[in-house]
Amino acid sequence: MTATITGLGIVAPNGVGTEAYWPAVLTGRSGLSRLPEGHAVRVGGVVPGDAITGVPGRIAVQTDRWTQLALRGSALALSDAGLDPGELGPFDLGVVTAASSGGNEFGQREIQKLWAQGPDHVGAYQSIAWFYAATTGQVSIRHQAKGPCGVLVSEQAAGLDALGQARRVLRDDTPVVISGGTEAPLSPYALLCQSGNGSVSAGTDPASAYLPFDRRAAGYVPGEGGAMIVLERAGHARRRGARRYADLAGYAASFDPPPDSARPPALTAAIRGALRDAGLGPADIDVVFADGAGTPAADRAEAQAIAAVFGAGEVPVTVPKTLTGRLYAGGASLDVATAALAIHHDLIPPTAGVTDVDPGYPIDLVRDLPRFGSVQCALVIARGAGGFNAAVVLTAPAG
Amino acid sequence: MSTGRRVALTGIGVVAPGGIGTKAFWKLITDGRTATRAISLFDATGFRSRIAAECDFDPVEAGITGADRLDRVAQFAVAAAAEALTDSGLDTGALDPARIGSVVGSAVGCTTRLEDNYRLVSDDGRDWIVDPARAVPFLYDYLAPSSLAREIAWLTGAEGPAAVVSTGCTSGLDAVAHAARLIAEGSADVVVGGAAEAPISPISVACFDAIKATSANNDDPQHASRPFDDRRDGFVLGEGSAFFVLEEATAAERRGAHIYAEFGGYAGRGNAFHMTGLRPDGREMSEAIDVALRRAGLTGEDVGYVNAHGSGTRQNDRHETAAVKRSLGSHAYRVPMSSIKSMVGHSLGAIGAIELAACALALEHQVVPPTANLEVADPECDLDYVPRTARDQHVDVVLSVGSGFGGFQSAVLLTRPGVTR
Numbered sequence: 001m002t003a004t005i006t007g008l009g010i011v012a013p014n015g016v017g018t019e020a021y022w023p024a025v026l027t028g029r030s031g032l033s034r035l036p037e038g039h040a041v042r043v044g045g046v047v048p049g050d051a052i053t054g055v056p057g058r059i060a061v062q063t064d065r066w067t068q069l070a071l072r073g074s075a076l077a078l079s080d081a082g083l084d085p086g087e088l089g090p091f092d093l094g095v096v097t098a099a100s101s102g103g104n105e106f107g108q109r110e111i112q113k114l115w116a117q118g119p120d121h122v123g124a125y126q127s128i129a130w131f132y133a134a135t136t137g138q139v140s141i142r143h144q145a146k147g148p149c150g151v152l153v154s155e156q157a158a159g160l161d162a163l164g165q166a167r168r169v170l171r172d173d174t175p176v177v178i179s180g181g182t183e184a185p186l187s188p189y190a191l192l193c194q195s196g197n198g199s200v201s202a203g204t205d206p207a208s209a210y211l212p213f214d215r216r217a218a219g220y221v222p223g224e225g226g227a228m229i230v231l232e233r234a235g236h237a238r239r240r241g242a243r244r245y246a247d248l249a250g251y252a253a254s255f256d257p258p259p260d261s262a263r264p265p266a267l268t269a270a271i272r273g274a275l276r277d278a279g280l281g282p283a284d285i286d287v288v289f290a291d292g293a294g295t296p297a298a299d300r301a302e303a304q305a306i307a308a309v310f311g312a313g314e315v316p317v318t319v320p321k322t323l324t325g326r327l328y329a330g331g332a333s334l335d336v337a338t339a340a341l342a343i344h345h346d347l348i349p350p351t352a353g354v355t356d357v358d359p360g361y362p363i364d365l366v367r368d369l370p371r372f373g374s375v376q377c378a379l380v381i382a383r384g385a386g387g388f389n390a391a392v393v394l395t396a397p398a399g
Numbered sequence: 400m401s402t403g404r405r406v407a408l409t410g411i412g413v414v415a416p417g418g419i420g421t422k423a424f425w426k427l428i429t430d431g432r433t434a435t436r437a438i439s440l441f442d443a444t445g446f447r448s449r450i451a452a453e454c455d456f457d458p459v460e461a462g463i464t465g466a467d468r469l470d471r472v473a474q475f476a477v478a479a480a481a482e483a484l485t486d487s488g489l490d491t492g493a494l495d496p497a498r499i500g501s502v503v504g505s506a507v508g509c510t511t512r513l514e515d516n517y518r519l520v521s522d523d524g525r526d527w528i529v530d531p532a533r534a535v536p537f538l539y540d541y542l543a544p545s546s547l548a549r550e551i552a553w554l555t556g557a558e559g560p561a562a563v564v565s566t567g568c569t570s571g572l573d574a575v576a577h578a579a580r581l582i583a584e585g586s587a588d589v590v591v592g593g594a595a596e597a598p599i600s601p602i603s604v605a606c607f608d609a610i611k612a613t614s615a616n617n618d619d620p621q622h623a624s625r626p627f628d629d630r631r632d633g634f635v636l637g638e639g640s641a642f643f644v645l646e647e648a649t650a651a652e653r654r655g656a657h658i659y660a661e662f663g664g665y666a667g668r669g670n671a672f673h674m675t676g677l678r679p680d681g682r683e684m685s686e687a688i689d690v691a692l693r694r695a696g697l698t699g700e701d702v703g704y705v706n707a708h709g710s711g712t713r714q715n716d717r718h719e720t721a722a723v724k725r726s727l728g729s730h731a732y733r734v735p736m737s738s739i740k741s742m743v744g745h746s747l748g749a750i751g752a753i754e755l756a757a758c759a760l761a762l763e764h765q766v767v768p769p770t771a772n773l774e775v776a777d778p779e780c781d782l783d784y785v786p787r788t789a790r791d792q793h794v795d796v797v798l799s800v801g802s803g804f805g806g807f808q809s810a811v812l813l814t815r816p817g818v819t820r
Contacts, residue, residue, distance in 0.1 A: 099565060116523065119604075122609050127607060127612070130606075132506070137805025146670065148668065150573065154548065155545045193534075196536060386548075388561060
């Protein structure tokens with residue numbers, strides 16, 4: 001069974017919909033901006049306010065922005081895939097999303113009501129809007145998806161873990177899964193919680209606040225949005241004549257030992273595991289979409305892991321997420337969507353903004369301009385705070 | 400999953416209301432005692448539902464280090480996982496860390512500390528723009544519940560796949576199933592997997608108040624959780640954790656491990672109907688049961704005990720009664736089916752794992768726990784719900800079902816070691 005990507009629903013700070021996002025990535029148009037005064041983080045990747053369309057009022061009142069972004073993304077992805085769920089069997093569509101911090105703004109508003117006004121002021125929708133499963137539930141209802149439904153939480157790695165799980169669902173008995181993930185972490189309390197995690201940038205200039213692998217790297221910028229992805233059995237896609245962006249050929253996950261351990265990080269195990277799962281070797285990979293955590297320690301560890309597997313400077317590496325910030329549950333999903341587009345269009349998008357790559361990092365970082373040439377296989381790396389590692393291999397559609 | 404490697408449950412750890420540890424838990428539920436009581440974890444004056452099933456949990460006694468850093472839910476998880484590891488007799492230090500996985504189910508994560516700290520930084524909800532000067536460390540651990548899987552990985556020394564599974568009230572079943580899947584497909588040889596929840600905090604109690612999902616039987620908390628009883632008035636919120644050591648079965652057999660049960664099969668479905676509502680026909684849960692049975696190579700007739708979701712809401716009890724009848728046919732009337740939520744409450748994402756602990760122990764002891772407080776049956780719930788008293792019962796196969804906000808429907812089968820296949 002081959003799992004293939006047939007639909008992309010991109011909701012990114014620098015573009016909603018592939019038609020807006022892809023040119024932005026190629027030309028280096030950033031979605032980062034200054035956040036309002038008073039917030040604990042000063043720069044963020046903000047999805048434009050008018051981007052969430054197609055969510056009816058009765059759904060909007062019972063959902064957080066995080067879920068609304070996913071509803072928009074799911075509709076885009078299904079339409080992109082040319083798929084009408086009504087034409088599938090009753091249990092033939094599943095939903096597996098990544099989640100990280102849940103319905104932040106909705107939750108803050110309801111907790112505020114509780115403490116400022118009292119228990120009977122908490123609204124009826126808190127119980128279904130804040131929790132981490134809200135997005136999968138709402139997407140399932142919206143598109144009548146009665147197949148297996150899941151939610152995985154592993155910080156920034158969750159987008160890849162969700163796709164790995166979606167592939168399991170395809171392997172079992174379900175032909176199509178809506179996967180991917182989104183995040184909306186820019187409300188006041190959520191930003192405060194992130195600001196002390198030791199990895200978020202204190203920078204105030206959107207042009208320099210997030211520069212992974214750069215000598216000036218000093219943390220990352222959080223952003224909202226992500227991508228929803230239609231993953232489908234290749235045979236099913238072929239029978240209905242669907243366009244395939246790329247196949248999900250390999251996936252693996254690992255976890256780092258504790259910070260005080262003498263053992264090395266486990267990222268190389270995830271990368272090698274994904275290659276093995278895909279039946280490919282390092283030389284087969286045309287581009288690596290790096291995690292790009294943006295702190296010197298994490299950048300060094302990732303650069304060393306990439307060099308250990310591929311050889312120093314042997315594979316082009318890119319981090320398009322400098323234009324969006326790190327989107328947590330939405331981040332790796334967006335990277336996969338971007339990698340799928342890279343394969344589809346045979347070009348590697350650049351890492352915008354990074355000008356002074358730390359010479360100690362043995363990697364070939366694609367900067368400034370897209371690199372043209374055949375892209376048959378891409379590796380996507382995602383690392384979640386605490387020690388989560390995941391890697392996915394995408395290949396040009398086969399068979 | 401039937402084509403993958405077999406998976407054995409070799410260790411169990413439980414933190415439950417009414418007693419800490421697997422032994423205390425099993426005694427409580429086979430005695431048919433209830434651990435529901437007036438809320439003591441915070442002042443619940445002014446709330447509609449003021450009752451819950453609380454754990455008498457002392458982190459020091461439980462050997463938890465770093466309790467200042469860990470939310471109550473993480474403390475539960477670490478305590479239950481540590482008990483499961485000890486119980487399994489597995490020397491994890493002798494294994495390749497890359498082959499050990501960590502899976503934690505939780506519906507609402509570290510909500511207690513998130514709320515407590517929000518009160519601090521917002522001046523009790525007065526300020527929308529919060530005050531960084533009053534922020535404590537570790538806030539990010541509470542915001543991102545993936546920190547729970549990290550704690551289990553660190554406890555175990557695991558470097559294999561790690562994740563939190565968060566599918567609302569089916570998180571516990573789905574997490575253990577995910578753990579089993581990692582072994583069956585060969586991604587890990589051992590997984591420490593389970594679920595935890597500590598939701599007895601003002602915002603969680605208030606959010607269920609708002610939709611009248613919880614029981615307001617505040618004058619008689621011990622009898623407030625009444626699944627399948629005609630006088631029920633909602634579920635009673637609970638807390639706790641259960642963890643398992645899951646191992647590739649032939650390796651467990653080779654090392655002479657005690658095997659409580661084998662993981663038989665799993666399936667999940669969405670009802671795509673309503674975030675909190677259930678269709679009365681139980682069709683999607685029934686589909687999950689049918690597919691789980693098929694994957695386990697079993698039929699409905701093989702099921703010797705059904706561990707019900709049995710939350711004690713009218714729509715749930717009727718929904719799952721319909722689902723079990725739909726899948727098991729006339730056998731549904733012969734098979735005992737009980738809800739331990741009558742005794743330990745509904746701990747949201749944790750309860751599915753706690754219920755699987757009850758299922759594994761039912762296979763071990765050949766005893767099925769009762770549904771406490773079931774005195775006057777709902778006429779539309781006409782199966783054998785094992786009222787009030789535990790029963791000696793020959794059981795080779797147990798079915799545990801769960802249902803949750805968001806439409807999640809899950810079914811897990813555990814089998815007695817060596818019985819099937």
